[in-house]
Amino acid sequence: MKTKIAFYREQLNITQEELAKAVDATRQTIISLERGRYNPSLHLAYKITKALKKKKIEEVFMVE
Amino acid sequence: MIGKAEWFTRRKYGGWGLFPKVWQGWVYVLAIATPFILMQYTNFLSEKAKIVFMVVWGIIIAVDMIDIMARLKLDEREKIHEAMAERNALWAVIVVITAGVAYQVSSGIVKGIVDVDPFLIAAVAVGLIVKAVSNLYLDRKD
Numbered sequence: 001m002k003t004k005i006a007f008y009r010e011q012l013n014i015t016q017e018e019l020a021k022a023v024d025a026t027r028q029t030i031i032s033l034e035r036g037r038y039n040p041s042l043h044l045a046y047k048i049t050k051a052l053k054k055k056k057i058e059e060v061f062m063v064e
Numbered sequence: 065m066i067g068k069a070e071w072f073t074r075r076k077y078g079g080w081g082l083f084p085k086v087w088q089g090w091v092y093v094l095a096i097a098t099p100f101i102l103m104q105y106t107n108f109l110s111e112k113a114k115i116v117f118m119v120v121w122g123i124i125i126a127v128d129m130i131d132i133m134a135r136l137k138l139d140e141r142e143k144i145h146e147a148m149a150e151r152n153a154l155w156a157v158i159v160v161i162t163a164g165v166a167y168q169v170s171s172g173i174v175k176g177i178v179d180v181d182p183f184l185i186a187a188v189a190v191g192l193i194v195k196a197v198s199n200l201y202l203d204r205k206d
Contacts, residue, residue, distance in 0.1 A: 025139040038141055 002062045006034045008052040023047040065128045067092045069135040074146070082132060096125050154191070161187055 009019055016030045023044065032038035033048070040048070040061075049057045071089035072082040084090045099121050103114050138146060165184050172178035 029139050029141040041140055044140055
């Protein structure tokens with residue numbers, strides 16, 4: 001699954017660690033998500049979308 | 065209890081248990097190990113008193129570490145990884161136990177007396193029960 005997590009995160013000027021804390025995940029999980037190596041649960045995807053101040057999950061996560 | 069979960073991370077590559085993540089974790093390790101070390105060099109306590117102290121201290125430490133591990137937070141990815149790693153470890157253990165039982169049975173047949181270690185049988189039986197109960201619980205939960 002491709003994501004725009006890194007793109008939106010840099011737009012908001014927040015680090016991977018800060019995003020991880022905001023969504024109750026670890027920095028390693030955020031790294032795996034940004035690299036497209038891990039598919040999150042719907043719950044985590046929703047939390048990340050909110051933390052990145054986006055309205056739709058599809059704006060952040062794209063199913064290949 | 066005594067230690068805090070934030071001081072530790074779960075062991076991933078070197079067995080089971082905890083590993084200090086910050087300096088407070090290392091202080092905790094030193095603090096729990098010190099009484100055991102001091103007991104070796106203390107003369108004012110009898111041997112019986114030393115044994116009692118070490119057993120009680122060991123129980124306190126074990127309970128505290130179980131409490132810390134229960135409070136250690138894992139995110140969803142870490143939970144999946146841990147579950148898969150533990151499953152793989154269990155399968156490896158089952159293979160070795162089964163080989164051990166097979167060896168004991170076959171060598172017993174050759175000798176004329178079949179003598180299988182009851183703890184091996186108990187390990188497999190307990191594993192079967194825990195798996196069945198876990199699946200029952202998960203089926204009802206979801």
